Amino acid sequence: MTPLIAPHMLALRPYEPGKPEEEVRRELGLESIVKLASNENAFGATPRVTEALASGHWNPHRYPDPRTYDLRSALGVHHGIDRDEIILGNGSNEVIDFLYRVCVSGDDHSVFGRPSFSCYQIGAIAEQLPHTAVPLRDRVHWDVGALIDAVAPATRLLFVANPNNPTGGYIGESELRRLLTEVPEEVLVVVDEAYVEFADADDFTPATELRGLRERLMVLRTFSKAYGLAGVRVGYGIGPRELVADLNRLRAPFNVNTIAQRLALVALEDQAHLERTVRATIEQRESLRAALSERGLEVAPSQANFLLVALPRPGREVFQALLHEGVIVRPMNPPLEDSIRVTVGLPEENARFLKAFDRVLEGPA
Numbered sequence: 289m290t291p292l293i294a295p296h297m298l299a300l301r302p303y304e305p306g307k308p309e310e311e312v313r314r315e316l317g318l319e320s321i322v323k324l325a326s327n328e329n330a331f332g333a334t335p336r337v338t339e340a341l342a343s344g345h346w347n348p349h350r351y352p353d354p355r356t357y358d359l360r361s362a363l364g365v366h367h368g369i370d371r372d373e374i375i376l377g378n379g380s381n382e383v384i385d386f387l388y389r390v391c392v393s394g395d396d397h398s399v400f401g402r403p404s405f406s407c408y409q410i411g412a413i414a415e416q417l418p419h420t421a422v423p424l425r426d427r428v429h430w431d432v433g434a435l436i437d438a439v440a441p442a443t444r445l446l447f448v449a450n451p452n453n454p455t456g457g458y459i460g461e462s463e464l465r466r467l468l469t470e471v472p473e474e475v476l477v478v479v480d481e482a483y484v485e486f487a488d489a490d491d492f493t494p495a496t497e498l499r500g501l502r503e504r505l506m507v508l509r510t511f512s513k514a515y516g517l518a519g520v521r522v523g524y525g526i527g528p529r530e531l532v533a534d535l536n537r538l539r540a541p542f543n544v545n546t547i548a549q550r551l552a553l554v555a556l557e558d559q560a561h562l563e564r565t566v567r568a569t570i571e572q573r574e575s576l577r578a579a580l581s582e583r584g585l586e587v588a589p590s591q592a593n594f595l596l597v598a599l600p601r602p603g604r605e606v607f608q609a610l611l612h613e614g615v616i617v618r619p620m621n622p623p624l625e626d627s628i629r630v631t632v633g634l635p636e637e638n639a640r641f642l643k644a645f646d647r648v649l650e651g652p653a
């Protein structure tokens with residue numbers, strides 16, 4: 289029989305998520321596990337989320353609000369924009385999907401970085417779109433000139449993650465202004481700010497503040513990282529209302545469920561909790577980075593809640609050895625196969641990681 293999978297889909301390497309704790313427990317029979325693999329907020333969401341969940345006023349037999357009115361209204365106030373400039377997704381991942389499915393076709397071309405968030409490439413392959421993956425400088429730092437140079441007459445989408453995953457690098461304000469003004473106006477520039485809350489560099493400016501520089505700009509945000517709601521699945525895009533209306537053509541009416549809409553609203557309202565946990569994460573990020581650098585390892589400076597660590601041994605080998613110590617980190621694909629990505633955890637989790645890491649690196653290669 290002919291295979292059911294379309295030939296171009298064979299080029300897709302499925303997204304490799306962080307290994308779940310339950311899986312490690314099952315496979316290795318370990319009880320105590322530390323997961324530092326998916327860039328979640330180790331300090332968790334505001335306790336108001338747990339209270340809201342326990343309140344039980346959910347009416348699960350009713351469909352969710354298809355227009356996510358309350359959440360979009362609150363986000364509108366939060367960002368000082370109109371609610372119709374916001375599209376909500378089942379995670380920001382879904383918004384990336386919308387962009388690929390709605391905005392491009394045929395020979396349209398897309399541009400993104402390498403290494404960067406793998407879903408930009410997955411979208412291009414799935415849509416059979418010509419694309420250019422622009423190498424980062426020294427594998428870590430954005431090269432805005434090269435991104436601009438990669439734009440061709442057929443380019444319709446350009447993705448940058450700022451700060452970037454998995455490197456933690458960022459585009460400072462002047463280079464971001466350059467990108468937003470020099471990329472030809474027909475191109476939709478997508479600035480994915482999944483980690484924006486953790487960026488504290490003096491010259492970091494969110495693209496939400498530079499929207500006046502270009503019409504075709506979409507900024508992606510998520511509740512999965514700093515807000516601590518990765519399991520709830522809410523993300524959103526901010527863009528011109530015509531684009532939002534076009535993306536809504538494809539969006540399933542109930543893509544964000546009732547509980548997700550409510551919990552995102554509750555999390556958004558507790559900015560004090562967000563700020564506290566972000567501050568604690570940044571503190572931990574810097575002390576973990578110092579501890580790893582003291583060991584003579586190359587650790588990329590990070591504006592996010594994770595660190596990319598270059599190793600003297602293949603990253604997958606170290607990842608496997610750490611699993612046996614009950615510590616889950618993230619192995620990397622080429623060109624970062626000599627590295628692991630470590631999410632910043634609670635102080636005690638980071639201490640446990642360092643101990644396990646020392647044992648693994650001292651052990652036989």
Ligand code: PMP
Nearest residue numbers: 379380381405453482510512523
């Ligand atoms: N963008 C970036 C840069 C990410 O790292 C991630 C998650 N790893 C996402 C988007 C998707 O996040 P979510 O779908 O949970 O909002």
